[in-house]
Amino acid sequence: MITAGRRNSKPIAESEIGAFASTFKPIATMSMSKSKTDEWVKIDLHIHTLDDPKDAVDFSAHQLLERARALGFRVLAITLHDALFDRKEVYADAAAMGILLIPAAEMRLEGADVIVLNVTSEEVAQLRNFDDLRRLRAQRGSSIFTIAPHPFYVLGGSIGARLFSEIDCFDAIELCHFHIGLFNPNWRAKRVARRFGLPLIATSDAHRLHAFGQHYTSIPMPRALTIENVFAAFRNGPLCLTSPACSLGDLLNAVYFVFLKHPFRVRRKIAASMRSKARAAPYW
Numbered sequence: 001m002i003t004a005g006r007r008n009s010k011p012i013a014e015s016e017i018g019a020f021a022s023t024f025k026p027i028a029t030m031s032m033s034k035s036k037t038d039e040w041v042k043i044d045l046h047i048h049t050l051d052d053p054k055d056a057v058d059f060s061a062h063q064l065l066e067r068a069r070a071l072g073f074r075v076l077a078i079t080l081h082d083a084l085f086d087r088k089e090v091y092a093d094a095a096a097m098g099i100l101l102i103p104a105a106e107m108r109l110e111g112a113d114v115i116v117l118n119v120t121s122e123e124v125a126q127l128r129n130f131d132d133l134r135r136l137r138a139q140r141g142s143s144i145f146t147i148a149p150h151p152f153y154v155l156g157g158s159i160g161a162r163l164f165s166e167i168d169c170f171d172a173i174e175l176c177h178f179h180i181g182l183f184n185p186n187w188r189a190k191r192v193a194r195r196f197g198l199p200l201i202a203t204s205d206a207h208r209l210h211a212f213g214q215h216y217t218s219i220p221m222p223r224a225l226t227i228e229n230v231f232a233a234f235r236n237g238p239l240c241l242t243s244p245a246c247s248l249g250d251l252l253n254a255v256y257f258v259f260l261k262h263p264f265r266v267r268r269k270i271a272a273s274m275r276s277k278a279r280a281a282p283y284w
């Protein structure tokens with residue numbers, strides 16, 4: 001549960017809002033006074049927490065909620081790898097904080113990551129390939145929303161050029177948070193989005209708490225903040241994407257995290273899980 005003391009998190013500083021606002025397009029010239037920021041809903045639909053069965057993440061869902069509230073986010077999706085985030089108490093706490101938490105997962109289908117939003121654990125368990133996803137989309141219609149995450153980044157489960165043959169499986173293309181100068185594979189994502197008339201969605205793909213909050217998508221405040229209205233806003237626009245380029249420090253930090261720290265953490269997590277299984281094994 002969220003304690004009363006932690007509910008009074010310090011709000012984001014005005015100077016910070018200004019820094020983010022400068023990345024908004026096409027409303028970059030719009031003054032981001034408090035009244036204006038209140039009219040737009042900040043959304044991040046690609047986040048990992050320490051519940052993740054595959055990645056080694058060091059912040060909890062509640063820490064995420066606290067930071068999200070401090071930064072003024074109203075819609076989130078925790079996208080664990082190949083598993084639905086289904087902790088009911090977290091959904092209840094999010095609702096109490098005025099945050100809409102959408103049930104979601106980041107599924108690896110035939111080697112490619114896909115973010116599926118507003119799904120059940122039963123639906124997720126039946127997703128093994130793109131044809132399964134097609135069937136689910138046909139059944140669920142506009143009540144489900146899918147995103148191709150980091151499609152043209154070479155590491156991990158990016159879909160790459162296969163995106164073209166599976167494009168009917170997607171409602172949106174992710175604008176990946178990780179870009180600096182000439183290194184920006186998002187330019188291909190932008191071209192695909194334009195060609196197929198799909199929206200681009202900026203997300204954080206946060207694996208560390210400080211990485212959450214700078215990369216997100218905003219929609220005009222709908223009449224009611226429901227999953228249905230959020231999906232409709234994504235499909236119909238307008239959207240504002242906030243995705244500033246990372247600094248050189250961020251880049252070095254990310255390289256250190258991805259290639260050294262995170263693999264070490266994953267190995268330690270696997271070793272700990274094997275030790276606990278060995279302890280639980282019966283004596284013969």
Ligand SMILES: [Zn+2]
Pocket residue numbers: 046047048079106149205
């Ligand atoms: Zn991810």
